[in-house]
Amino acid sequence: MLGVLGLLACQEAPQVEPPDLEVAAGAVPLGILAVSDLEPAVGETVRITAPYAGPWPVDLGWRGVDADRGITAHVVPSVPGPHEVSAGGIRTVLQVQAAANRWIPSVEVDLRPLPALAAPCKDRRYPRLVGHWAVGCGVEGWVDRLVDLATREVIVLDGGGRTPGVGTPGMLLALDERPARLWTLPAQVHASIPNPCAHPPVAPPALAGNEVAITTRHRVVRFRAGEAVARLQGADPLPWYPPALAGGFMAWVDGREREVTGTDVWAWDGGGKPVPVAREPGDQRHVAGSGHWLGWIDDRGVVVEDLVSGERSTVRAASGFRAGLTLWGPVACWEDRAGGSVDVACSDGLTIRGDQDQGWPSRWGPWLLLRVDGEVRLATARSLVLEDDDPRARPTAPRVAGGHGGAHRQGEVVWTFDWPAAGWCVDRWEADSTQGRWAPAGPLAVGEDVEVRHPGGDAVRLRPCGSEDA
Amino acid sequence: MTTKRLAAGLSVAWCLVVAGAFLDLDPDRTLAASPLLAGARSLVVALVALVACTGAGGALLARLSPGSLEVEAGWPRALATGLAAWGLLSLPWSLLFGVRSCPLLLVVLAAGWLFRPPVRLPRPGRVGLAALGLALVPALLGVLAPATSTDEIYYHVALPSRMLGSGHLAGGFLLPNGSRPLALHLPFAALVALGGEGATRAFCLLVGASTLVLVHRRARAWWGPAAGWMAPALLVGSFTFLGQAGVAGNDLVAGFLVLVAADALVEGAWLVPAALAAGGALAVKYTAAAPLLPLFLWAAASARRPRAVLRVLAAGGVAVLWVMPWWGWNVAGGLHPLFPYAGWGEVEGMVYSFPEKFGLGRDLAGWILLPWNAVMRAETDSTVFLGRVNPAFLALAPVAAVVAVRGDRRARALAFTAAGGCLLWAIGPQWLRYLLPSLPPAALACAAGLARLPAVGRWAAWLAWAVGIPANTGPVLAEAVEQAPVALGHESEEDYRxxxxxxxxxxxxxxxxxxxxxxxxxxxxxxxxxxxxxxxxxxxxxxxxxxxxxxxxxxxxxxxxxxxxxxxxxxxxxxxxxxxxxxxxxxxxxxxxxxxxxxxxxxxxxxxxxxxxxxxxxxxxxxxxxxxxxxxxxxxxxxxxxxxx
Known part of the structure; x- marks a missing residue:
């Protein structure tokens, strides 16, 4: 017996225990309601969601809505003007407009092969765009080369990674070795940086500037490139889905309540505790981030939320996603199966359809990198139209009927966005009493947070300077 | 309590405390409790199952063929009969009471001991036990490690676990492995339920050990001590046999049952245990038919009277009848009796298996050179026979044939069985593991040949055996090295998998x-x-x-x-x-x-x-x-x- 007890007392191989999944205090810790349209038109159905962190079931005490189901509610405003909605002590004001743009214009593209990145990658999520670079693989299948889309220069990196993380403005991070390897594009040579995360990642890391976000088993980790100290929190991130960085938050697909609400999107600002962003029945997955926009896919379609204003728009999309979501600011692109085959659709009207398999989209600016039956192609938009109700627009006046798309602002509209392509110009839509036209407005700058203005409050069009449509 | 007993008890306790403390305080943590306890549990469960089968088989033979038990080979005949009965009874038992109740069938089998069958359990000598233990250490590590081989995780462990989880039999186009005879996999379900998946491996290990003990004892009894060592050495010196000893599978079990059937027919024409063992072998794996057909043909041909011939044929018929319930189960499910080997429907070009994939060609040269190629050019990790046997089989084959022709009745029977088994194997997929049911009779036949050689010839044969050891045991030892960390608790099962x-x-x-x-x-x-x-x-x-x-x-x-x-x-x-x-x-x-x-x-x-x-x-x-x-x-x-x- 004592010998048996001695045997039983022998140490066993260590087991990894999941941590306690603490959450930020408060029923709606983000302190903001997610609204499908903060400036809806009269008669438009507005969906409001409270990113709720408390126990179930829940009654948030909705006000100003037509119907509610726990953490979601609907309202159909009937008159223009401010309309207050509140739940859980948090209020938001809808600025109901008299008119709305009803059309998403089609976007014509030029589709060309990109032979420099023709070799298949071991990780099917590559090749992809990082700013104005297309990052892809050599014959070994490692992500080790890039094409500058502005100059078409091919740059081969020293080494590569099987599943690196990439991020704007042009960073590539490989964590498969220690120290970690960081490329600041277009530099060919990497910098060795410490990897303060002790555990192996379960998905490629997310990068935004110097900020790095990693998901590991039972943890989410953030650190700044070059620093040896990391911040971490207990979580239940799903393997394979990369995290995202947006608006100062790290977001990921979390499975802590998969038996109750399916997989959800949780976020962490790096200081406090994780908070739920989308904690609803169904599976929210494939998070992506760009600027202060966070996107994900749920059972209804593609969701993009402005983490600053709380505006959360949804585009209905057919189920069956192979590739994840790609974001350029608030513009989302995804694989679409509504037509019976696999196509690529974007929320700004850029679509690639055909009988072949169009998939694995990666979008930045006018460029869309995709694969057509496995062949890498680059689609370049011939023009892009930004409406006055674009999420990147900063309006100053109410919207009224008339103009491009069916509505326009009664004052100046300023758009702010990252623009990577040189040699483009801006046209403004100018309408008189009978019809409208595009009027040239000058060249478009290149860089981050580029501003475009329209004093007339209507749409602008971006196009290559000297193109026929001028 | 007397002072003597007290002192003895204290000594035992002190020894155990020292042993336990040494394991606990070992700075290198060489052994861990968890896998050892799990492995011990698996071994105990497998052993209990085999003893239960021996009891049931002994009780059955004591009624049907009492004389077959009153010999040294009584225990393997009882064991084989019990295994065959366990396999057959598992079908109606599962249909009536569900698969999850299969462990209770073991209790029923063990009740056979209440009838006090005259079975003497084997008592290997110390040297033999030591040799057996040493040879099977790699297999023992396999018992302690989680199942990772392809056949285990898609069939031999997966199917029993699946049936245990659902509680009922499996089969059909969506689960084709479940439409094979489940004469071993339902017993495996009981073993998994009682002892974890390691119990299936332990079961095969013990059956393999039983095969070695039986060939050793029969060869020694028939042809002397030299043959008694060569017979098991041929098997343990072959990757195809030794590599199966530590995994869950049906080839070793089929080989044991074929051996018992051959032994029963060769030594005294015991038709009842031969028929039951043969039926059990067929129900465990159809490849057992390759050696069983020539075995029964020889038995029928060597019978002197027509009535004896009819009895032999009837015994063969009983063996076939033993597997028919599984065919009937398939037919009742709307399937071909031999599904999944046949009956996939009229799908153009759909072929269940490609025998041409294995071996080194099926042209005339390939057939002529097959014995040579199968020994000399076999690879353990490719379709070039996908296995390996000791070259001593080939070295002793000619003298075995001579001995068989020159009048040794037992040697002739076993050589005929082995040769016929090899020939029928060659017609199908030339995968050496499918030859396993024929290897024990072949080992005995080769041992008989060795016994007739002069001393220098025996040394030459042992030299051929020794030369084949590195190539045959190397892959087994390499596998053991892979398994050792998890078997000893240095690596988690997660990391191992x-x-x-x-x-x-x-x-x-x-x-x-x-x-x-x-x-x-x-x-x-x-x-x-x-x-x-x-x-x-x-x-x-x-x-x-x-x-x-x-x-x-x-x-x-x-x-x-x-x-x-x-x-x-x-x-x-x-x-x-x-x-x-x-x-x-x-x-x-x-x-x-x-x-x-x-x-x-x-x-x-x-x-x-x-x-x-x-x-x-x-x-x-x-x-x-x-x-x-x-x-x-x-x-x-x-x-x-x-x-x-």
Missing amino acids: ARRIPGWTAVRWIRDETPPDARVALLFAWQASPLEREWILGSVEDHVPSRYLLATTGDRALDVLAGEGAEWLLVGTPRFLRKAYPFLSPEVLHAQFEAPVQAMTRLLEARAELVFEDGRYAVWHLPPATEAGRGEREKPPASGYSDRP
């Missing part, structure tokens, strides 16, 4: 992220048992289930799977290399293998969602069939507006 099972990260995703009652379809994948979920399809031969599904359902394949409740798909991307199928034209290879994979990929990308991928294995989520028509497939916003004036 991660480095041994292809697609483990995908398997783990399913374990971690899907509900426990989720149903998983394995498409071009075979990692069934580690899923710990209810599964369908999986792989048989060249991914026949997946290919058949696509061939018969076309674009509805995923709808069919959704209708069967499979919400998660583990999908592999197999590579069908042309050089592995040189006998197929490129067009046929594409149509039979590459096109189905492409079709499946196309269907997945249209209907399912990729939720995980790592290398060649991916997990797809298949929405239930009802969701496909619920109206979610709305077109994106209309894009018909043109901004051109």
